[in-house]
Amino acid sequence: MRLRSLLFVPGDSEKKFAKASGGNADVLILDLEDSVAPAVKPQARQTVAGWLDKAGEVPASLFVRPNPLDSGLIDDDLAAVVRPGLAGLLVPKANGGADIAEIAAKLDKLEAAAGMAHGTVKIAVVSTETPLAMFNLGSYTPPHPRLVGLTWGAEDLGAAIGATDNKEADGSWTFPYQVARAQCLFAAAAAGVTPIDTLYANFRDPEGLEVDCRRARRDGFLGRIAIHPDQVDTINRCFSPSEEEVAQARKIADAFAANPELGTIGIDGKMYDIPHLKAAHKTLAAAGEAA
DSSP: OOOSEEEEEETTOHHHHHHHHTSOOSEEEEEOSTTSOGGGHHHHHHHHHHHHTTGGGOSSEEEEEOOOTTSSOHHHHHHHHOSTTOOEEEEOSOOSHHHHHHHHHHHHHHHHHHTOOTTOSEEEEETTSSHHHHHOGGGGOSOOTTEEEEEOOSHHHHHHHTOSOSBOTTSOBOHHHHHHHHHHHHHHHHHTSEEEEOOOSOTTOHHHHHHHHHHHHHHTOOEEEESSGGGHHHHHHHTSOOHHHHHHHHHHHHHHHHOTTOSEEEETTEEEEHHHHHHHHHHHHHTTOOO
């Protein structure tokens, strides 16, 4: 399952689903939470269930963002959407690994009732949306077998702590959100799951998106959430290794494979060691190649 580009689709908009389905996103996140008004949520559940029944016609993996665990709505959400075609959940406002275990237990029963293989539905988590979550990021390690990715969010966290803004005058994140971003990245690496950067809100700024995506990939993120279909191709391009990067990674991997007794090896006049080999393997994996 590739988690390079994940595009939000409001669960009550057939038009937006139709447009998103024709794009290049790796994952469509069918949203039952913040983009759907409370009065419309029951109908949105049924609409999303219908989309999941058409999963074979959509090239992207289909995830659902349910309402939070403490909302009183998640059981109805899951009852409607755990069915063949559902690839995963994006869990919002999680407080830590215990929340994921609780949701996974619900999935165990619902998958069995739907005739789905155990563990079919994977879980990605928005891991920084509550103050408590910031103290529990280490609880995703060791990872639950369903866990595939961690991302982070600023808006709900800002509301929870009473922030008046989350950006500096130059557009960079203020310090609390730099901490949330970095801690999410470290938590994902510790758990061995995909680190996914948060959304870039200005969908009419493709140049800014590209700069920010390249910065995110430099830092270690492997994918990004999109809020508009026009962002997807930029995200895919920025988080895909270039031909030159793949060629260099292959050269490093092949050199170590030919010399398994060595921990350090010279290639083209430069020394490489085991951390370089691990990075090469990640590059090849991101390119869809076997190491």
